[in-house]
Each structure stands twice: as structure tokens, then as C-alpha cells.
Amino acid sequence: MIFNEKQVIEILQKVVHPVSGKDIVSMNLIRDLKAEENRIEFALEFTNFNDPLKSALKKACIGELRQAFGEDLEINVDVRSRIQQVTQSVPQYLAGVKNIIAVASGKGGVGKSTVAVNLAVAFASSGARTGLIDADIFGPSVPKMLKAEFEHPGIPKIGGKDYIMPIERFGVKTLSIGFFVNPEDATVWRGPMASNALKQLMGDADWGELDFMFVDLPPGTSDIHLTLVQTVPVTGAVIVTTPQDVAMADAVKGINMFRNPSVNVPVLGLIENMSWFTPEELPQNRYYIFGKDGCKKLSDQYGIPLLGQIPLVQKIREGGDSGEPSVLRKDTVSEAFKAIADNLVLQVAKRNAEMEPTRIVEITKGKANISH
Numbered sequence: 001m002i003f004n005e006k007q008v009i010e011i012l013q014k015v016v017h018p019v020s021g022k023d024i025v026s027m028n029l030i031r032d033l034k035a036e037e038n039r040i041e042f043a044l045e046f047t048n049f050n051d052p053l054k055s056a057l058k059k060a061c062i063g064e065l066r067q068a069f070g071e072d073l074e075i076n077v078d079v080r081s082r083i084q085q086v087t088q089s090v091p092q093y094l095a096g097v098k099n100i101i102a103v104a105s106g107k108g109g110v111g112k113s114t115v116a117v118n119l120a121v122a123f124a125s126s127g128a129r130t131g132l133i134d135a136d137i138f139g140p141s142v143p144k145m146l147k148a149e150f151e152h153p154g155i156p157k158i159g160g161k162d163y164i165m166p167i168e169r170f171g172v173k174t175l176s177i178g179f180f181v182n183p184e185d186a187t188v189w190r191g192p193m194a195s196n197a198l199k200q201l202m203g204d205a206d207w208g209e210l211d212f213m214f215v216d217l218p219p220g221t222s223d224i225h226l227t228l229v230q231t232v233p234v235t236g237a238v239i240v241t242t243p244q245d246v247a248m249a250d251a252v253k254g255i256n257m258f259r260n261p262s263v264n265v266p267v268l269g270l271i272e273n274m275s276w277f278t279p280e281e282l283p284q285n286r287y288y289i290f291g292k293d294g295c296k297k298l299s300d301q302y303g304i305p306l307l308g309q310i311p312l313v314q315k316i317r318e319g320g321d322s323g324e325p326s327v328l329r330k331d332t333v334s335e336a337f338k339a340i341a342d343n344l345v346l347q348v349a350k351r352n353a354e355m356e357p358t359r360i361v362e363i364t365k366g367k368a369n370i371s372h
Contacts, residue, residue: 003069005035008042011068015060017053020353024057032078040065043078053346054079093202093232096209097131099348102228102237102265104258106250108139108219111273112240114320115310115340116216117145118327122341123212124171125327131166131213133201134176135224137194142216143178146170147323153179156206164205170325173210175201195227202231212348220250221257229263229361236268236351236358238307238344243272243294255302263361268347269307270295271340277312286311305347308340 012030013023020027024044033042044061046054058077066073094100103119105112116132124130134142143149146169153175154165166173177197207213215234218224228234237258241251251270258265272295276286289312299306310316313333319326327337 002037003035005033007068008033008035008040008065011064012061014064015057017057024061029057038072039074039076040069041076043080045080093199094207094210094213096207097213097232098211099235099352100213100215100232101268101344101348102215102217102225102234102258103240104217104225104237104254105219105240106252106254107247110219110240110242110247111310111316112219113141113145113216114316114326115238115240115271115273115337116214117142117320118325118337119341119344120172120174120212120214121170121325122327122338123214123345126341126345128211129209130172131207131210132172132174133198133213133215134174134178135198135201135215135228136218137177137197137224138218140176140178141320142174142176143167145320145323145325146172146174148174149178149323151179153205158206162204164200166205166207170328173207175205177201192223195223198224198227199231221253225257226361229265231360233358233360234265235348236266238269238271239267239304240271240273241295241298242274242290243288243292244290245294247290248294248298251298252302255304265358266351266355267302267304268351269305269344270299271307272296272309274312275309280314305343307343307347308336310336310340 009025009030013025015024016022017024017027017029024030029044029046031043031045034040044054044058058079061077062075065075103112103116113134113136120130120132132142134140143151146167148167148169151167153167155162156165157163164175166175167179168174215228217228237254239251239254241247255267257263258267274290275295276288276292278286295309296306298304311333315329315331316326316333319329326333327341328334
């Protein structure tokens with residue numbers, strides 16, 4: 001079939017990006033288009049950091065072109081991205097980080113750190129420059145989950161100042177107080193000491209340029225949470241919970257903390273962990289041990305997206321204990337984490353397109369004020 005570049009462009013105008021609502025041609029995503037007899041070649045260049053829809057849009061392009069010009073058409077689509085900064089930078093703390101995502105939970109034991117680790121690894125695997133700070137100062141678990149519990153960060157001198165060099169695992173740069181204390185020792189510190197430790201992990205480390213920084217917060221609400229929002233502009237938070245009523249009641253407290261007008265950090269989504277139990281020998285069976293669809297009800301009630309549900313599976317626990325994140329496997333659990341990561345990137349993109357950058361919170365005389 002004979003066709004030209006103008007005809008190809010007309011066909012590609014049918015492909016719409018779900019976030020912007022615009023077609024990919026008007027968004028200026030098409031680059032280096034070449035149209036020859038029975039062959040089309042072009043690049044999709046995304047302006048959003050690691051657009052989660054790039055694979056789907058590439059597939060849609062190929063589908064529309066084959067429908068228009070025939071199934072025998074040879075199509076080569078190169079997908080590339082152009083990172084743009086979308087979040088306010090801070091000179092002293094995490095200056096090179098574009099998006100800071102707090103991972104929180106209302107109570108302990110819901111798998112928050114497991115979720116944080118797997119999300120960070122999923123983002124890194126997709127090509128995003130990713131960091132992870134273990135802000136759970138009193139119960140650091142990230143080093144073990146990343147098989148780095150006996151690692152000790154280097155402290156090179158840069159520009160006359162000593163900097164902590166993050167440990168890198170599975171493409172994720174990470175720091176934790178667990179790298180600086182004996183794994184068997186208890187961290188017995190008062191609140192100000194813990195807050196200062198978090199500031200050091202953020203400000204005295206050589207993080208470089210990152211697209212995403214995940215901050216694994218302690219359970220509940222504490223000085224650490226206030227220190228975070230006082231020190232850096234948090235792009236948004238995700239709340240991890242199980243579907244049982246007790247856990248969700250505490251999750252509501254976390255939602256309300258971030259949504260407090262004085263803090264004003266967007267809640268990007270909810271993640272339901274341990275949604276159901278499925279025995280390996282009965283993969284079609286689901287047992288709702290902690291209740292069913294509790295997080296879905298919470299999502300509807302507060303108007304917060306449900307990013308996904310993660311089943312209660314033995315392999316997740318084994319992966320955390322062995323330092324091999326479950327998202328690296330090729331199974332349904334891995335797909336669940338990857339789907340949640342894709343949904344989260346989508347929510348970050350929407351948040352940055354529709355809202356002003358989050359500002360640092362200034363705490364004065366017991367009250368929180370947004371710093372301008």
C-alpha cells in the first residue's frame with residue numbers, strides 16, 4: 001500500500017493520551033517520522049517522566065496503523081522520554097529530586113515497608129532514577145528487604161564537605177539508619193534525635209539527580225512526619241492499609257493528617273495489602289481473612305484512588321526476608337506491584353498537571369503554616 005507522512009499523522013491523531021485528553025500528535029509526541037512503502041518508522045517522545053502509558057500508547061499506535069494500512073505493515077516505534085522537573089526544589093535537602101512520595105500507614109504490621117521497597121524497585125526497573133529513604137528510625141527494615149543489612153555507606157568528601165554515599169540495590173539508591181547501627185541493637189532516641197537523623201539522611205547524602213524519592217515513614221503520625229513536611233516539599237502521600245476495620249480506622253488518621261489544611265500534602269492513593277489469601281495449590285480460591293473490599297469503601301468515602309490490592313502470599317514474606325523484592329519475580333504478585341506502580345505514576349502526573357507544587361510546612365508555636 002502507498003501512503004505518505006500526512007496520512008500517517010491523520011491516523012495517529014486518533015490515539016488519545018488518557019491523562020491530558022489530547023491526541024498524541026497535538027501533544028507533539030511524534031518524532032522522526034518516516035513513511036515508505038509498507039513501512040512506517042517514528043519515535044514516541046514523552047515529556048512526562050517515565051509515562052506509565054507509553055507501552056499502551058505504542059500498542060494503540062500500531063493497532064490504528066495496521067487497521068488503516070493493513071496487517072502486513074512493518075512498523076518500528078522507538079519509545080523515549082524527556083524528563084522534566086515538576087516539583088519545587090530545595091537548595092539544601094534533596095535538591096536534585098523531582099518528586100518526593102511519602103509512604104505511610106495508620107498502624108504497624110500492614111506491610112508498609114514491603115510496599116515501599118517493591119514500589120521503589122518497580123519504578124527503578126521502569127527506567128526512573130529512584131531513591132528510597134528508610135525514615136522508620138526506630139524500626140528500620142529496608143536494609144534487610146534489599147539484602148543490604150550489613151552494608152556501610154561510604155563518606156566521600158565533596159567540595160570540602162563529607163557526604164554519605166547511598167547504597168544502591170536493584171537500581172534504587174537507599175539510605176537507612178539501619179546502615180549505621182548494629183542490626184540487633186535497639187535505637188533508643190528521643191524525638192529530636194530521630195528527626196535530626198532523618199534530616200541527615202536527606203541533606204548530608206549525595207543523592208544526585210532523581211526522578212522519584214520514596215520515604216518509608218514510621219507507622220502512625222509522629223515527629224518524623226512533621227520533620228519530613230517541614231524539610232522538603234512532599235509531592236504526595238500513599239496510604240497502605242489492610243482491609244480490616246481496625247487498620248482502616250487508623251488509615252483515616254493518616255489521610256486526615258496529610259489533608260490537614262496546615263499540611264496540605266495530596267494523598268495520591270490507597271494501597272490495600274493482604275486483601276485475600278490464595279493457597280498455591282488452589283490458585284483460583286480467595287479467602288478474605290481480614291475482610292473484603294474495605295479499602296475500596298474507604299476510597300469511595302474519601303474520594304481517593306485505590307491504586308491496587310495485594311494478596312496475602314507467602315512469597316512476599318519470603319522475598320522480604322531474603323532481600324529479593326517480590327516485584328522482581330514473574331508471577332501474579334509481581335504484576336500486582338507493577339500495576340500499582342503504573343497507577344501511582346499516573347496519579348503523580350495528574351497531580352503535577354493539575355496542582356501547584358507542595359510547599360514546605362513551617363511549624364511555629366505549635367501550629368503549622370505553609371511557607372511561601
